Amino acid sequence: MAARTFTINDQLISAREGETILQAAREHGIFIPTLCYLDGVSAVGACRLCLVEIEGSRVLRPACVTPVVEEMVVRTDTGRLREYRRMIVELLFAERNHVCAVCVANGHCELQDLAIAVGMDHVRFDYAFPRCDVDISHPLFGIDHNRCVLCTRCVRVCDEVEGVHTWDVAGRGADARVITDMRQPWGEARSCTSCGKCVLACPTGAIFRRGATVGEMERDRNKIAYIVAAREQRW
Amino acid sequence: MGRLRLATIWLGGCSGCHMSFLDLDEWLFELAQHIDLVYSPLADVKEYPERVDVALVEGAVANEDHLHLIRQVRERTRVLVAFGDCAVTGNVTALRNPLGAPEALLHTIYVERVGTAGCMPHAPGILPPLIDRVQPVHKIVPVDVYLPGCPPPAPRIRALLEQIIAGGEIRLTGREMIKFG
Ligand code: SF4
Ligand code: SF4
Ligand code: SF4
Ligand code: FES
Numbered sequence: 001m002a003a004r005t006f007t008i009n010d011q012l013i014s015a016r017e018g019e020t021i022l023q024a025a026r027e028h029g030i031f032i033p034t035l036c037y038l039d040g041v042s043a044v045g046a047c048r049l050c051l052v053e054i055e056g057s058r059v060l061r062p063a064c065v066t067p068v069v070e071e072m073v074v075r076t077d078t079g080r081l082r083e084y085r086r087m088i089v090e091l092l093f094a095e096r097n098h099v100c101a102v103c104v105a106n107g108h109c110e111l112q113d114l115a116i117a118v119g120m121d122h123v124r125f126d127y128a129f130p131r132c133d134v135d136i137s138h139p140l141f142g143i144d145h146n147r148c149v150l151c152t153r154c155v156r157v158c159d160e161v162e163g164v165h166t167w168d169v170a171g172r173g174a175d176a177r178v179i180t181d182m183r184q185p186w187g188e189a190r191s192c193t194s195c196g197k198c199v200l201a202c203p204t205g206a207i208f209r210r211g212a213t214v215g216e217m218e219r220d221r222n223k224i225a226y227i228v229a230a231r232e233q234r235w
Numbered sequence: 236m237g238r239l240r241l242a243t244i245w246l247g248g249c250s251g252c253h254m255s256f257l258d259l260d261e262w263l264f265e266l267a268q269h270i271d272l273v274y275s276p277l278a279d280v281k282e283y284p285e286r287v288d289v290a291l292v293e294g295a296v297a298n299e300d301h302l303h304l305i306r307q308v309r310e311r312t313r314v315l316v317a318f319g320d321c322a323v324t325g326n327v328t329a330l331r332n333p334l335g336a337p338e339a340l341l342h343t344i345y346v347e348r349v350g351t352a353g354c355m356p357h358a359p360g361i362l363p364p365l366i367d368r369v370q371p372v373h374k375i376v377p378v379d380v381y382l383p384g385c386p387p388p389a390p391r392i393r394a395l396l397e398q399i400i401a402g403g404e405i406r407l408t409g410r411e412m413i414k415f416g
Contacts, residue, residue, distance in 0.1 A: 093324075097330075097332075097333060098324075098415075099320075099324075099326055099327060099329075099330060100320070100385065100415040100416025101320055101326060101327060101385030101415075101416045102327060103416065106416040107416070112414065112415060112416065115413075115414075115415065116409065116410050116413055116414055119408055119413070120413070121323070121381040121382075121383060121407060121413045122317065122323050122324070122371070122373060122378070122381040122383075123324065123371075126374070127324075127325060127329070127332075127371075129329065129332035129333045129368065130333060131333040131334070132333065215416075
């Protein structure tokens with residue numbers, strides 16, 4: 001496969017053909033914040049946290065879906081990017097009800113980690129305080145919409161890896177919610193095989209194992225990529 | 236610098252942040268050499284004094300008394316610290332916000348859920364009326380420093396107070412200093 005040479009933050013880097021900026025950056029230990037991206041499922045470029053600057057381009061590009069081009073000059077950590085990223089994280093906190101102190105994911109949450117990474121010590125936007133449901137109709141798992149960031153990782157992992165497509169997104173804007181089957185309670189969603197892949201994939205405290213209490217919801221999100229890689233080797 | 240005039244304030248919070256402050260243990264003796272505690276739930280002072288250097292504000296703004304006090308605190312304080320998650324985000328205190336106006340909520344809690352014996356809490360002059368929505372402190376008055384945590388662990392409080400005593404620019408970054416929850 002042909003190699004591509006380009007620079008990130010003045011560092012010369014070589015990438016394989018077809019690789020994205022994010023993949024190449026990670027291989028070289030360069031940190032780009034992400035949220036909707038998950039190894040093992042398709043990238044959708046939804047959360048915009050991985051935006052980078054590319055010389056000669058007026059618009060910012062999401063690193064997770066932008067392929068490397070020969071001689072591209074990329075910046076991942078400018079003042080403008082830092083300010084936008086912090087705004088994105090603040091908006092995510094403002095649009096649902098995140099109360100880390102009483103959350104199953106406290107201490108093991110990608111959103112919480114992002115807040116630390118972008119230096120968010122408070123949220124400048126008005127909190128929306130939306131009314132959100134918690135669905136614990138499934139015998140093993142629960143979904144708390146107060147904590148959902150609409151990253152669609154659950155949707156993609158269920159569709160692409162489990163091959164089921166129990167999850168989807170319904171509604172628009174502030175009313176958008178992830179749903180199971182035809183917007184039925186999860187426990188009545190007959191397509192669900194209870195495989196637990198969405199539980200592994202969720203970055204926040206939104207999807208959890210029933211019985212987990214504050215801070216107990218640890219999960220190994222790398223398992224998804226592991227399952228996918230194992231399967232590719234076999235078939 | 237002379238001795239700092241320090242105040243601690245208790246708005247809509249569980250007092251856990253104050254407990255964490257007390258967890259500073261023997262470092263409180265060190266602190267006492269640098270400050271005068273001029274107002275606090277831990278000290279018997281009725282009126283918020285003038286010319287306060289630093290105020291640690293625990294809790295969100297949830298009722299009329301909080302509104303009155305926090306405005307007074309802002310007027311009379313140089314460095315106002317939002318102290319803990321309730322002050323910074325609303326946190327647990329703001330859990331009522333998605334459930335609607337306080338009257339309906341109080342009715343559900345005190346009348347409907349307890350059967351016929353229940354009645355609405357009503358004690359004018361003693362029980363301050365709730366405001367419509369619980370708000371983080373910075374939505375009501377300007378805040379100078381944010382110290383997240385539910386509660387902020389004692390070492391985090393100490394690190395902040397040391398920066399304040401040292402007198403330079405205050406910088407709080409990283410998991411040890413700004414993790415919520
Ligand atoms: S999902 Fe994460 S950010 Fe949201 S309340 Fe839970 S721990 Fe905090
Ligand atoms: S448990 Fe498996 S099948 Fe059920 S919704 Fe989650 S990923 Fe889909
Ligand atoms: S439930 Fe979790 S994985 Fe699904 S969209 Fe919400 S945050 Fe993402
Ligand atoms: S990680 Fe690239 S847009 Fe979400």
